[in-house]
Amino acid sequence: AQSVTQLGSHVSVSEGALVLLRCNYSSSVPPYLFWYVQYPNQGLQLLLKYTSAATLVKGINGFEAEFKKSETSFHLTKPSAHMSDAAEYFCAVRVTGGFKTIFGAGTRLFVKA
Amino acid sequence: EAQVTQNPRYLITVTGKKLTVTCSQNMNHEYMSWYRQDPGLGLRQIYYSMNVEVTDKGDVPEGYKVSRKEKRNFPLILESPSPNQTSLYFCASSPIPQGPNTEAFFGQGTRLTVV
Numbered sequence: 001a002q003s004v005t006q007l008g009s010h011v012s013v014s015e016g017a018l019v020l021l022r023c024n025y026s027s028s029v030p031p032y033l034f035w036y037v038q039y040p041n042q043g044l045q046l047l048l049k050y051t052s053a054a055t056l057v058k059g060i061n062g063f064e065a066e067f068k069k070s071e072t073s074f075h076l077t078k079p080s081a082h083m084s085d086a087a088e089y090f091c092a093v094r095v096t097g098g099f100k101t102i103f104g105a106g107t108r109l110f111v112k113a
Numbered sequence: 114e115a116q117v118t119q120n121p122r123y124l125i126t127v128t129g130k131k132l133t134v135t136c137s138q139n140m141n142h143e144y145m146s147w148y149r150q151d152p153g154l155g156l157r158q159i160y161y162s163m164n165v166e167v168t169d170k171g172d173v174p175e176g177y178k179v180s181r182k183e184k185r186n187f188p189l190i191l192e193s194p195s196p197n198q199t200s201l202y203f204c205a206s207s208p209i210p211q212g213p214n215t216e217a218f219f220g221q222g223t224r225l226t227v228v
Contacts, residue, residue: 004155006155009153041221041222042221042222043117043203043205043219043220043221043222044156044203044205044217044219045219046216046217049216090155090156099144099161099163099209100158100161100171101158101217103148103155103156103157104155105153105154105155106155
């Protein structure tokens with residue numbers, strides 16, 4: 001069975017600093033991997049997805065994630081944090097050929113001025 | 114505009130009083146699902162539907178019912194709400210999620226409090 005682990009329920013960075021949100025997955029077959037962002041009082045919005053076409057995936061708002069099969073990781077990064085990046089971020093996995101998406105517990109990102 | 118609409122956005126109710134949360138999508142998606150979001154647990158799937166009249170249990174279906182009489186609507190029914198169903202609920206829709214390019218669209222959420 002597949003699962004997702006997000007390390008750190010809260011991450012705090014200064015404006016302009018590197019953002020690194022960690023995600024590790026478990027899957028017996030090649031997965032599809034997703035990052036979603038949830039701004040306050042809103043639903044989830046797709047940030048980026050890994051579909052096996054390229055290991056480094058670029059998403060919206062300057063975010064990117066790298067799929068590392070050997071480490072079963074799909075960490076989300078952004079070189080320079082902006083105040084508007086403050087939100088909750090969810091990593092998710094779906095196995096190829098499967099219908100179900102499994103979400104991680106979420107990481108809340110705080111950005112300090 | 115493509116969207117998933119949930120109503121109400123906020124609801125406070127008492128234990129045992131039946132309630133329905135509506136969900137409607139305008140994208141002609143076959144697949145719809147309900148999630149609850151709780152701190153530290155992420156999103157857990159309650160029920161999902163592959164198409165009209167086709168529904169199935171997710172990971173946490175106890176205490177909930179759904180129906181799919183029309184493709185666009187997927188209401189969530191709590192026949193006898195209890196305080197442990199206090200949560201943030203999301204409806205989502207997508208084409209059948211068989212591949213990576215089936216992005217899920219989420220509603221704005223319904224914050225339910227059962228007292």
